[in-house]
Amino acid sequence: MTHHPDSSLGELLTALKARNYRFVTPTPATHARIVARPDRREARSLADVLGWSLPFAPDLLDADIRRLLDAAGALEEAEGGLLRSCYRVSSLHDQLYIHSAFPTDAEDSVFFGPDSYRFADAIVAELEGCPRRHGAQIVDIGTGAGVGAIVTATRCPDASVVMTDVNPRALRLARINARAAGVEAQPLLGADLTGVEGEIDVALANPPYIIDEAGRTYRDGGGMHGGEVSLDMARMALPRLAPGGRFLLYTGSAIVRGEDELHQALIALAGDHGMSLRYREIDPDVFGEELETEAYADVDRIALVTAVVTRPD
Structure with missing residues (x-):
């Protein structure tokens, strides 16, 4: 029987869970350093294949994992008769969570990394109090691999969950990840919230926040030294919040001569809508290598921040 590629990828996640598979994804810079080591030229384990994206000998994997990868069309040829997972x-x-192989050079790459872990932890901390409104709705804006939607749905099972993205490939993988996690979430392709019906009790966003010279959607945060996409997501979410609703933003903000432009913009935006803002730095200095580029010539540092904007009841 021929399986649909999406079904095969879903079965792959199930099979990996049964094998207690674990892999924590580092930053792209760390990943590149690790796979450049002489002893990392060829995969020796399942984590080398599906975590480190190393080429592997055809007989390395067990028959079930190899069958599912083949059925999903998830293998490509590498040098020396080796194979590589896509x-x-x-x-x-x-x-x-299934996501794009390293390196994530393509414009439609589906990214997952350290920000995904911090975003998930921020959601868990914020959703100790799930929305109580009957028919509550949670929207993960720019869902990527589906982390926000899945983490939220597992903690607030009575809410309906929508995951949006401009990248069809991201929505495809998010849907696969959600099903494998036993989560019902509605995928919605689009750059705004026009396709979301009704009020939103919790809007989530983990947007890109770095200026990307290649303009890759998953990485480029736009103007404001990378803060523009974050602010745009806040602008679209706040008018849609239900009474007592919250917008949770995890992102990065460039600090220029001691000033946080994104923070100031969010203060003004929340005030315009009569809402309250909680804002804090959770890491004062990330992606320091970006400061060597022309786009960041006037930036002191890039901080990781969380912002929660709440509409009054």
Whole structure:
């Protein structure tokens, strides 16, 4: 029987869970350093294949895993008669997530990394109090691999969950990840919230926040030294919040001569809508290598921040 590629990828996640597969995805810079080591030229384990994206000998994997990868069309030829997976699989909390293989050079790459873990932890901390409104709706804006939607749905099972993205490939993998996690979430292709019906109780966003010279959607945060996409997501989410609703933003913000432009813009935006803002730095200095580029010539540092905007009841 021929399986649909999506079904095969879903079965792959199930099979990997049964094998207690684990892989924590590092930053792209760390990943590149590791796979450049002489002893990492060829895969020796399942994590080397599906985590480190190393080429592997055809007989390395067990028959079931190899069959599922073949059925999903997830293998490509590498040099020396070796094979390479087109996907990575990472573990976060109790779930597995399939996403793009390293390196993520393509414009439609589906990214997963350290920000995914921090975003998930921020959601868990914020959703100790799930929305109580009957028919509550949670929207993960720019869902990527589906982390926000899945983490939220497992903690607030009575809410309906929508995951949006401009990248069809991201929505495809998010849907596969959600099904494998036993989560019902509605995928919605689009750059705004016009396709979301009704009020939103919790809107989530983990947007790109770095200026990307290649303009890759998953990485480029636009103007404001990478803060523009974050602010745009806030602008679209706040008018849609239900009474007592919240917008949770995890992102990065460039600090220029001691000033946080994104923070100031969010203060003004929240005030315009009569809403309250909680904002804090959770890491004062990330992606320091970006400061060597022309686009960041006037930037002191890039901080990781969380912002929660709440509409009054």
